[in-house]
Amino acid sequence: MIEFRDVSKAYDGARVVDGVSLTVEPGTICTIVGASGSGKTTLMRMVNRMTDPTSGAVLIDGKDNREIDGPELRRRIGYVIQNHGLFPHRTVAENIATVPNLLKWERPRVEARVEELLHLFGLAPKDYAARYPHQLSGGQQQRVGVARALAARPAILLMDEPFGALDPIIRARAQADLLSVQKATGTTVVLVTHDMEEAVHLGHRIAVMENGRLRQCASPAEILARPADAYVEEMLGANDRAFKLLSLGTLEDLVEPGAASGAPLRTDTNRRDALADLLWSNRGAAPVADATGRLLGIVRTSALLRCAARPAS
Numbered sequence: 001m002i003e004f005r006d007v008s009k010a011y012d013g014a015r016v017v018d019g020v021s022l023t024v025e026p027g028t029i030c031t032i033v034g035a036s037g038s039g040k041t042t043l044m045r046m047v048n049r050m051t052d053p054t055s056g057a058v059l060i061d062g063k064d065n066r067e068i069d070g071p072e073l074r075r076r077i078g079y080v081i082q083n084h085g086l087f088p089h090r091t092v093a094e095n096i097a098t099v100p101n102l103l104k105w106e107r108p109r110v111e112a113r114v115e116e117l118l119h120l121f122g123l124a125p126k127d128y129a130a131r132y133p134h135q136l137s138g139g140q141q142q143r144v145g146v147a148r149a150l151a152a153r154p155a156i157l158l159m160d161e162p163f164g165a166l167d168p169i170i171r172a173r174a175q176a177d178l179l180s181v182q183k184a185t186g187t188t189v190v191l192v193t194h195d196m197e198e199a200v201h202l203g204h205r206i207a208v209m210e211n212g213r214l215r216q217c218a219s220p221a222e223i224l225a226r227p228a229d230a231y232v233e234e235m236l237g238a239n240d241r242a243f244k245l246l247s248l249g250t251l252e253d254l255v256e257p258g259a260a261s262g263a264p265l266r267t268d269t270n271r272r273d274a275l276a277d278l279l280w281s282n283r284g285a286a287p288v289a290d291a292t293g294r295l296l297g298i299v300r301t302s303a304l305l306r307c308a309a310r311p312a313s
């Protein structure tokens with residue numbers, strides 16, 4: 001668990017983080033979103049002490065992080081930045097092995113961990129371990145960056161605009177990778193982004209920053225339904241709030257008995273994609289199937305439209 005207790009950071013008397021209190025529960029993803037210069041990165045860098053607060057404290061599992069020594073912090077906290085920050089003259093395997101080597105792991109243990117991570121991120125060791133970063137695509141470099149950060153099995157992963165430089169398709173894949181790896185490992189993730197879409201998609205909770213202050217911290221559904229103020233509302237983009245709300249759920253709870261024509265949708269399809277499919281194929285309903293292809297019933301366009309409406313407060 002990470003707790004920011006009334007933290008502030010001032011440079012030359014100007015507060016760039018101002019009295020932020022925030023708790024990130026273990027095994028969850030907290031996205032920090034806000035305009036450029038709102039203090040997101042500064043706040044996140046307080047976790048691994050790249051920046052120390054001017055006042056207040058950051059606690060990790062109940063302990064002030066200033067009382068945890070450097071190597072221990074590096075072991076417990078992984079860090080990923082935009083453009084991955086890989087060492088250009090080290091191979092993929094050497095890059096991933098960085099923290100385990102710093103921690104003086106035995107060589108066979110390091111090699112086994114590197115291999116495991118390459119498999120986890122879909123990079124066959126025989127093809128990729130010996131390559132240098134410039135011999136990889138941008139998406140692959142980003143995956144190696146995340147693999148490197150996870151190498152010593154940190155309990156916490158800090159990510160600063162990790163997918164900002166990726167094109168939309170690779171970015172979607174990288175986001176899906178992160179969600180499945182996070183689920184599998186139970187890592188606590190703090191992810192900075194200026195993209196509300198990404199914050200809603202990835203975050204169990206979203207912290208909205210403006211001018212160093214925390215304006216709201218809540219679940220995506222809560223923020224969409226009840227933005228705390230006009231700034232949060234503006235960040236959400238009034239025009240597509242309905243679609244963001246839709247994207248939070250799947251078809252799981254919307255299946256009704258019946259039959260419909262056309263290609264079936266899978267139960268785990270998100271509602272936004274399902275609505276787009278129904279509108280595009282001009283259908284009032286579509287069959288729904290589980291992962292094995294077994295038909296479960298139908299989903300109606302009208303049911304999806306109801307899910308896009310502002311929740312009653």
Ligand SMILES: Nc1ncnc2c1ncn2[C@@H]1O[C@H](COP(=O)(O)OP(=O)(O)OP(=O)(O)O)[C@@H](O)[C@H]1O
Binds near residue numbers: 016037038039043
């Ligand atoms: N070392 C520093 N010295 C002086 N000012 C700094 C320093 N680091 C950050 N700042 C200032 O603090 C403010 C917040 O910066 P920060 O990087 O946390 O914002 P951000 O929300 O992450 O922005 P962006 O999305 O543009 O990365 C900015 O005005 C920045 O100029």
